[in-house]
Amino acid sequence: MTDISLKVNLGGLVMKNPVTVASGTFGYGIEYDHYFKVSELGAVTVKSLSLKPRPGNKPPRISETPAGLLNAIGLQNVGIEVYLKEKLPLLREKNCTIIANIYGFSPEEYAELAQRLEKEGGADAIEANLSCPNVHDAKASCGPALVAQSPESVAEYTRIIRSATSLPLYIKLSPNVADIREPALAAQEGGADAVALINTLLGMNIDVETRRPCLRNLVGGLSGPAIRPVAVKMVWDAARVLSIPVLGMGGISSPEDAIQFLLAGATAVAVGSATFRRPDAALQIVKGLHDYCARQGIDDIRQLIGALES
Amino acid sequence: MTHLLDCTVLSNAEVAPEHRRMILRGEAIARDTQPGQFCMLESNPGLIPFLRRPMSIERSEEDRFSVLYKIVGEGTRLLSKIQPGDTVNVQGPLGKGFPIQPGYERHILVGGGIGIAPLPGLAEALIRQNIATPEVLLAARSRDMLLCEEDFKSLGCSVLLTTDDGSAGMKAFAADALREMKPHEKTVVYVCGPMIMMATVHRLCMETGSLCLASLEAHMACGDSVCMGCVVETTFEEEFRRMVRVCHDGPVFDSRHINWNAGAPVS
Ligand SMILES: Cc1cc2nc3c(=O)[nH]c(=O)nc-3n(C[C@H](O)[C@H](O)[C@H](O)COP(=O)(O)OP(=O)(O)OC[C@H]3O[C@@H](n4cnc5c(N)ncnc54)[C@H](O)[C@@H]3O)c2cc1C
Ligand SMILES: Cc1cc2nc3c(=O)[nH]c(=O)nc-3n(C[C@H](O)[C@H](O)[C@H](O)COP(=O)(O)O)c2cc1C
Ligand code: FES
Numbered sequence: 001m002t003d004i005s006l007k008v009n010l011g012g013l014v015m016k017n018p019v020t021v022a023s024g025t026f027g028y029g030i031e032y033d034h035y036f037k038v039s040e041l042g043a044v045t046v047k048s049l050s051l052k053p054r055p056g057n058k059p060p061r062i063s064e065t066p067a068g069l070l071n072a073i074g075l076q077n078v079g080i081e082v083y084l085k086e087k088l089p090l091l092r093e094k095n096c097t098i099i100a101n102i103y104g105f106s107p108e109e110y111a112e113l114a115q116r117l118e119k120e121g122g123a124d125a126i127e128a129n130l131s132c133p134n135v136h137d138a139k140a141s142c143g144p145a146l147v148a149q150s151p152e153s154v155a156e157y158t159r160i161i162r163s164a165t166s167l168p169l170y171i172k173l174s175p176n177v178a179d180i181r182e183p184a185l186a187a188q189e190g191g192a193d194a195v196a197l198i199n200t201l202l203g204m205n206i207d208v209e210t211r212r213p214c215l216r217n218l219v220g221g222l223s224g225p226a227i228r229p230v231a232v233k234m235v236w237d238a239a240r241v242l243s244i245p246v247l248g249m250g251g252i253s254s255p256e257d258a259i260q261f262l263l264a265g266a267t268a269v270a271v272g273s274a275t276f277r278r279p280d281a282a283l284q285i286v287k288g289l290h291d292y293c294a295r296q297g298i299d300d301i302r303q304l305i306g307a308l309e310s
Numbered sequence: 311m312t313h314l315l316d317c318t319v320l321s322n323a324e325v326a327p328e329h330r331r332m333i334l335r336g337e338a339i340a341r342d343t344q345p346g347q348f349c350m351l352e353s354n355p356g357l358i359p360f361l362r363r364p365m366s367i368e369r370s371e372e373d374r375f376s377v378l379y380k381i382v383g384e385g386t387r388l389l390s391k392i393q394p395g396d397t398v399n400v401q402g403p404l405g406k407g408f409p410i411q412p413g414y415e416r417h418i419l420v421g422g423g424i425g426i427a428p429l430p431g432l433a434e435a436l437i438r439q440n441i442a443t444p445e446v447l448l449a450a451r452s453r454d455m456l457l458c459e460e461d462f463k464s465l466g467c468s469v470l471l472t473t474d475d476g477s478a479g480m481k482a483f484a485a486d487a488l489r490e491m492k493p494h495e496k497t498v499v500y501v502c503g504p505m506i507m508m509a510t511v512h513r514l515c516m517e518t519g520s521l522c523l524a525s526l527e528a529h530m531a532c533g534d535s536v537c538m539g540c541v542v543e544t545t546f547e548e549e550f551r552r553m554v555r556v557c558h559d560g561p562v563f564d565s566r567h568i569n570w571n572a573g574a575p576v577s
Contacts, residue, residue: 024538027536027537031534031535054549055552056538058572059541059542060528060529062539064361067357071531073539076541077538082550216573224357225357253357277361278314279532280314
């Protein structure tokens with residue numbers, strides 16, 4: 001049984017297997033090439049890129065929680081120029097399939113980022129992060145307002161980014177909504193080729209000795225195995241109403257976790273925080289998917305997508 | 311070169327109340343470690359705690375290396391339960407250690423509490439490379455919390471002790487004791503300990519014109535450059551250098567580059 005195909009097509013991007021890494025958990029994709037050949041992944045997804053470099057939030061930025069962590073990085077990144085000049089050539093040299101995640105402060109900024117990436121060959125697909133919980137001042141309001149929380153804004157942003165690029169376009173959505181189907185459908189209407197979900201869940205951790213929040217930003221985004229059941233449910237909800245594919249993520253740390261997402265309807269998956277525990281977690285999941293298919297007598301992984309029995 | 315290795319625990323013995331030394335066999339890590347580098351230890355096989363624990367590498371020799379740790383929470387408690395013969399997955403060595411600086415007359419190592427951890431390996435390297443036999447200042451809460459005193463003495467280092475309660479050595483803060491040692495322009499001070507102690511040692515070194523190399527801590531997720539979680543604030547003007555990663559740019563920094571007024575990166 002060597003002839004197992006793990007190949008999938010994620011909204012126009014052909015991936016040799018359905019596994020990528022989650023933006024922000026794998027740097028610019030090349031850092032871990034000494035732990036394993038990163039080009040073995042279906043794609044690498046880079047940290048959110050903005051037009052200008054960003055220093056990010058003040059520390060502490062990380063607080064561990066049961067089976068997960070809160071982060072409030074605040075999108076510290078090198079900016080598009082340095083990415084194109086210094087990171088991209090290394091990714092290309094290693095033959096990686098690249099999903100470039102972008103963040104802007106207006107639809108026009110997203111469009112400019114997408115346009116530049118396409119023009120300079122900086123990406124094979126674009127993932128627009130409309131759902132970062134950490135770039136607003138939590139003290140300013142009762143909670144940060146995300147583009148991804150308003151279906152109208154999602155549709156508008158998607159349309160504008162869509163008109164700026166012909167690369168496969170994924171819209172990354174937030175779980176901090178009452179009904180994930182609304183922003184997912186809005187992204188589809190706006191012309192997205194896929195939706196990516198979920199970003200982190202807003203959360204808080206308090207040090208009872210000092211009575212202070214553990215994060216300087218007060219609140220942060222929860223990730224890791226703790227959020228997996230929430231993420232699987234949201235993928236399942238979204239996949240049933242969409243005609244475009246879903247890139248599923250949230251707490252995946254084993255091949256079995258990844259298969260749950262496929263069964264719930266995801267076409268591909270991203271491995272995030274699990275990399276912090278095991279730098280080669282994503283590659284181990286690719287191998288595990290292969291073993292699972294062999295064990296179950298499946299010769300094409302696509303047979304698993306949305307194959308939930310109920 | 312960083313490795314990801316299953317290491318066999320050779321011993322895990324108490325060295326002071328709530329303090330242990332774990333010796334691990336892991337040849338590649340032992341071979342590639344420079345003084346001041348650290349590793350990420352998996353404290354447990356399950357998902358809680360989820361993250362690895364950063365620990366300085368105390369010493370490395372042939373096929374083995376040691377970590378010296380204080381039990382403070384769940385992860386270190388689980389580490390303390392590990393038995394000789396068990397296996398621990400270790401990622402390391404990580405970060406940039408102490409730059410070994412020739413051209414200085416005096417080398418003073420200042421360790422506060424468990425902050426002593428990276429200093430024995432540094433003392434050995436300074437001696438082995440014929441740079442100097444360092445002077446050592448050990449600060450702790452009380453006599454039974456003083457670590458590694460005999461280890462430094464057997465290397466030939468002069469050791470000055472200070473305790474908060476006066477139960478051994480001087481009853482003084484580390485920076486005050488350091489002032490008595492009269493560091494000067496041709497002195498390098500290597501310091502690791504609580505943030506507040508390092509800040510006062512830094513300020514003293516600015517007064518005396520000494521070079522101060524500080525080993526910092528920060529909460530870490532990946533421990534190896536990809537998450538941007540472990541930053542400290544610097545004194546650099548340029549926006550892209552305002553936050554530096556403890557795991558990647560450090561943990562050892564020239565103290566002049568750190569913004570000591572920014573508040574602790576470790577809560
Ligand atoms: C580069 C570096 C080197 C270190 N070297 C040593 C050493 O040699 N010996 C030693 O005893 N300790 C060392 N520490 C501190 C050590 O990592 C923490 O004491 C340990 O992670 C606490 O884990 P816990 O589960 O027992 O405590 P908890 O307080 O329950 O931990 C909760 C979370 O906070 C993190 N955390 C808590 N305290 C610290 C801290 N001081 N620094 C960073 N993260 C923290 C933990 O990793 C965990 O994610 C070092 C830290 C860093 C960053
Ligand atoms: C430290 C950290 C940084 C992140 N940075 C980004 C980011 O820059 N852009 C983005 O779209 N998502 C970011 N995320 C969210 C992840 O891509 C992912 O959606 C989320 O963590 C859920 O997956 P996981 O549980 O597998 O980590 C970040 C997550 C973490 C933990
Ligand atoms: S701990 Fe992840 S970048 Fe330093």
